[in-house]
Amino acid sequence: MKYIIAPSILSADFGNLQRDIEMINQSDADWFHVDVMDGVFVPNISFGFPVMAAVKKHAIKPLDVHLMIVEPDKYIEEFAKAGADRITVHYEACTHLHRTIQLIRSSGCKAGVALNPHTPVTLLQDVIEDLDLVLIMSVNPGFGGQAFIHNTYKKIKDLKTLIQGVNENLIIEVDGGVGLQNIAALVSAGANAFVAGNAIFATDDPTETIAKMKQQLITSINI
Ligand SMILES: O=C(CO)[C@H](O)[C@H](O)COP(=O)(O)O
C-alpha cells in the first residue's frame, strides 16, 4: 500500500503560486490537492478551470481534485481536460452518484467520493466496488485551517470494515486539520492519503514540514 501526502494549494500564496507549485514539485509530497468551491455547496468560493490549468502547466505530480460543488456532472469532462488525475465529488451533492462515478471514469480519471462529517460511510456500500478513493472530511468543508474532528477515527475504521474483501485497495484519504500532530494516529486507524493545507503552508519551511510528515508516515508504517 502506498502512502500519500497531498498538500492543499488552497493554503498556498496565490500571488506566488508558481513558487509554491515548485516547492511541492521538489518536496516529498505525492499529489497536489486542488479544492474547488462554488459558494453554493460550501460557503466559500476558491477557484476554477483557469487556475487549475495553470497549476497543471507547472505541476509534475498528479492533481487530486476535490469538487465542493453542486451538480458536478456538468463539469467533470472539463475538469478532466484541465488536467485532473483524480476527481472526488461529494456524496451530499450527487443525486445519481453511480452515474457520476461512471462519468468520472469515462473521462479517464480515477473516481473518489467525499463524505461530510455527518455522513456515515455505510451509505457508500452499494458503490464501494466502483471507487478508487473515499475522502473522509475531518472538518466541515469550505475553509482551510479548521480544527480536526475526532469522530474521523471511527469513520476510518468503519470504512476499513466496509471495504474488507470487496475493495481492499481503496485509498482512504483524510482532509482537514491534518498535520504532524495526528498523522501517525490516522495511519494506525487505517488512512493512507493525507491532505494538509495550513499545517504545511503556515510553517516557516513547508518543504521541511512535508519531509517530517513523510518521515512520520514511514515510522508509523514500520512500527
Ligand atoms: O477541502 C478542504 C476544505 O474544505 C481542504 O482540503 C482542507 O481544509 C485542507 O486544509 P487544512 O489542512 O488547512 O485543514
Ligand SMILES: [Fe+2]
Ligand atoms: Fe479538500
